[in-house]
Amino acid sequence: MKSRHLLGLEGMSRREINLILDTAxxxxxxxxxxxxxxxxxxxxxxxxxxxxPSTRTRISFELAEKRLSAEVVNFSASISSARKGETLKxxxxxxxxxxxxxxxxxxxxxxxxxxxxxxLKSSIINAGDGAHEHPTQAxxxxxxxxxxxxxxxGLKVTIVGDIKFSRVARSNIWGFKIMxxxxxxxxxxxxxxxxxxxxxxxxxxxxxxxLEGADVVMVLRIQLERQKGGLVPSPREYTNKFGITRExxxxxxxxxxxxxxxxxxxxxxxxPDVADGPHSVILDQVTNGVAxxxxxxxxLSGGEGKVE
Amino acid sequence: MNRSTGEGKGLEFxxxxxxxxxxxxxxxxxxxxxxxxxDGAIKKVEKAKGTIGAREIIDAKGxxxxxxxxxxxxxxxxxxxxxxxxxxxxxxxxxxGGFASVCCMPNTEPPIDxxxxxxxxxxxxxxxxxxxxxxGCITKGREGEExxxxxxxxxxxxxxxSDDGNPVSDSRVFRNALEYSRMFDxxxxxxxxxxSLSANGVMHEGFVSTNLGMCGxxxxxxxxxxxxxxxxxxxxxxxxxxxxVSTEGxxxxxxxxxxxGIKVTCEATPHHFTLTDETIRTFDTNAKVNPPLRTKxxxxxxxxxxxxxxxxxxxxxxxxxxxEEKEVEFDFAPPGLVGLETALGxxxxxxxxxxxxxxxQAIAKLSVNPARILNLSGGRIKKNSPADITxxxxxxxxxxxxxKFLSKSKNSPFGGRKLQGKVCxxxxxxxxxxEG
Numbered sequence: 001m002k003s004r005h006l007l008g009l010e011g012m013s014r015r016e017i018n019l020i021l022d023t024a025x026x027x028x029x030x031x032x033x034x035x036x037x038x039x040x041x042x043x044x045x046x047x048x049x050x051x052x053p054s055t056r057t058r059i060s061f062e063l064a065e066k067r068l069s070a071e072v073v074n075f076s077a078s079i080s081s082a083r084k085g086e087t088l089k090x091x092x093x094x095x096x097x098x099x100x101x102x103x104x105x106x107x108x109x110x111x112x113x114x115x116x117x118x119x120l121k122s123s124i125i126n127a128g129d130g131a132h133e134h135p136t137q138a139x140x141x142x143x144x145x146x147x148x149x150x151x152x153x154g155l156k157v158t159i160v161g162d163i164k165f166s167r168v169a170r171s172n173i174w175g176f177k178i179m180x181x182x183x184x185x186x187x188x189x190x191x192x193x194x195x196x197x198x199x200x201x202x203x204x205x206x207x208x209x210x211l212e213g214a215d216v217v218m219v220l221r222i223q224l225e226r227q228k229g230g231l232v233p234s235p236r237e238y239t240n241k242f243g244i245t246r247e248x249x250x251x252x253x254x255x256x257x258x259x260x261x262x263x264x265x266x267x268x269x270x271x272p273d274v275a276d277g278p279h280s281v282i283l284d285q286v287t288n289g290v291a292x293x294x295x296x297x298x299x300l301s302g303g304e305g306k307v308e
Numbered sequence: 309m310n311r312s313t314g315e316g317k318g319l320e321f322x323x324x325x326x327x328x329x330x331x332x333x334x335x336x337x338x339x340x341x342x343x344x345x346x347d348g349a350i351k352k353v354e355k356a357k358g359t360i361g362a363r364e365i366i367d368a369k370g371x372x373x374x375x376x377x378x379x380x381x382x383x384x385x386x387x388x389x390x391x392x393x394x395x396x397x398x399x400x401x402x403x404x405g406g407f408a409s410v411c412c413m414p415n416t417e418p419p420i421d422x423x424x425x426x427x428x429x430x431x432x433x434x435x436x437x438x439x440x441x442x443x444g445c446i447t448k449g450r451e452g453e454e455x456x457x458x459x460x461x462x463x464x465x466x467x468x469x470s471d472d473g474n475p476v477s478d479s480r481v482f483r484n485a486l487e488y489s490r491m492f493d494x495x496x497x498x499x500x501x502x503x504s505l506s507a508n509g510v511m512h513e514g515f516v517s518t519n520l521g522m523c524g525x526x527x528x529x530x531x532x533x534x535x536x537x538x539x540x541x542x543x544x545x546x547x548x549x550x551x552x553v554s555t556e557g558x559x560x561x562x563x564x565x566x567x568x569g570i571k572v573t574c575e576a577t578p579h580h581f582t583l584t585d586e587t588i589r590t591f592d593t594n595a596k597v598n599p600p601l602r603t604k605x606x607x608x609x610x611x612x613x614x615x616x617x618x619x620x621x622x623x624x625x626x627x628x629x630x631x632e633e634k635e636v637e638f639d640f641a642p643p644g645l646v647g648l649e650t651a652l653g654x655x656x657x658x659x660x661x662x663x664x665x666x667x668x669q670a671i672a673k674l675s676v677n678p679a680r681i682l683n684l685s686g687g688r689i690k691k692n693s694p695a696d697i698t699x700x701x702x703x704x705x706x707x708x709x710x711x712k713f714l715s716k717s718k719n720s721p722f723g724g725r726k727l728q729g730k731v732c733x734x735x736x737x738x739x740x741x742x743e744g
Contacts, residue, residue, distance in 0.1 A: 010519075087632065087635065087636055088636060088637060089635055089636070107637065108639070109637035109638060109639035109640065110520050110521045110522050110591075110638065110639070111520065111522075111591030111637070111638045112637055114590070114591050115591060115637065115638075129521075130521050130522065130639070131521030131522070132520055132521035132522070133521070165521075167521055170519075170521055193517070193518035193524075194513055194514060194515070194517075194518055194524070194526075195514060195515040195518055196515075196518050198515045198518075198519075199518075199519070
């Protein structure tokens, strides 16, 4: 790995991503064993710093760390309470003063992982910063697709939903583009950030056109709590125009895949029969999340891709 | 430094600045001349014949001698946030940057919305190194609802009114402010921002904000409000001055307004003609500012506006914030950057040396133009004008080191940048207040 940190997929090389995916595959073999724990990170202390509520990502990181025999400390804080007290910089420097090695950080403000690299010596892993990046999510998505399709290059990937506020979308755009896939976006124009085409993607507001010939459909959570801002008139209208129903899947390529990073609003952005249908890899994504995070922790702590 | 004591009998002047390139935009002067000062006023500008009868002589050979610069948009933070800046420390930064006068914005705590606070500022300003001119609030408490007692403020010596930092969102209130201030021929300085459009934005809305996943402040947040303000200025025939123009569309709105004969003037900041939103890629909170750093296209448009005269003034929008306030998550950092000590270097490096503006044009925007807008006596090198003079070494290069700023705050995105053009002397009221 070129960097000691994983801040995002933007600017990463295909070689590095492949290294992470290959390493994750080896860890998957370990996870399939009866005893799913290795001593790789024994003596390494990892802090999980979660300034935003998270179930899946936090548990996934914690399991990954524990299965590598790392010592794990969890810190969760709501922004409002944290802001009343000491600054983020003071908090993290205090924690590091207790001798920690790696920090996994989730924060609502974009750029916080980068900020931590400026004030800490530890390796920093981004577990989601604002609407900026969520690199381990995109890596686990890439792994899931590579397993199923045996390749990523040349696939047509369509990401549907709230692109504007989605770090998952951004990391996946970078990841899939780097790996040679063709990426299209589809969503309400109010949830499509300006000039996103410059990231090398096609933008659609007509879902049927966006799905035409796609191999992979990634359905994003529509954040119902944001809709007070009038970006989408109602969940009903959203479902009518952008909901992924079984009928709509007829436009896809034969061996298509349905993904969702969770948490899902069943019946809003994705219909239950699609989410639970034969083409869905939603739970495989979650399984792969642990392996990906093990690989990232291992490689950033100085490992070289040879897992025993 | 290049100072000596005059010799001979009957010393007629207190100070002579000899052999410099005198640039006086009002008279379009740009020639080698000597400037003679007595009793705090300029007494003579001409090539000396024979001995120089002055008690003190500054040899300004190779230097540029300009009217003491005027910054019409400064935040001095006093009263209320003296940990960021005081009138005194701000004045030290000002004279180090070549400014002989600064106009302090009223978003203090409490705000400068009544005669008592204006008097307090002027009382404090007695200690200052440079001239301080007070700008008063448009509305009480800067709340955008009730007009301040503008007559009282004018009596106490405010030179303009502004709710800077906040727009006056209510159009009727802004109309009334323009109409009422017309009685005093007082400029109303507008911070153009439609708050419902800028909402949660922390940087310019464009590809970089999309890339970084940050909430954007669209250019139209500024432009829609500016269009309203211009329409109201036309309707009321009052004097509107638009603060910190930052977008291509804004420049065009003002260009058209001026063509139609509307009494509108405006200013641009050095950071808006120098930096773009690309600067935010390192999440540098010192580059977080309102209005935000825009795109290359906007920077070019501002330069064109400066060149064709659409933009009358260059103002710093010097906004001090402490290190603790800025060393936080980008979303939570307060907007603003300090500019007094880098403005002139940026003007010389980015505008004069790159042939966007001539010396006369550039200095006009830093002296006589703000003086005209605010009805100040400074900003000119001519007989009987106040002896406010800045002497610049146009060739000297230096690297910006915020830790060396005289300002109490160091929040500059220009640290490490190499600039050309350095202040050698700042003279206010005939007295040397800074020597570089």
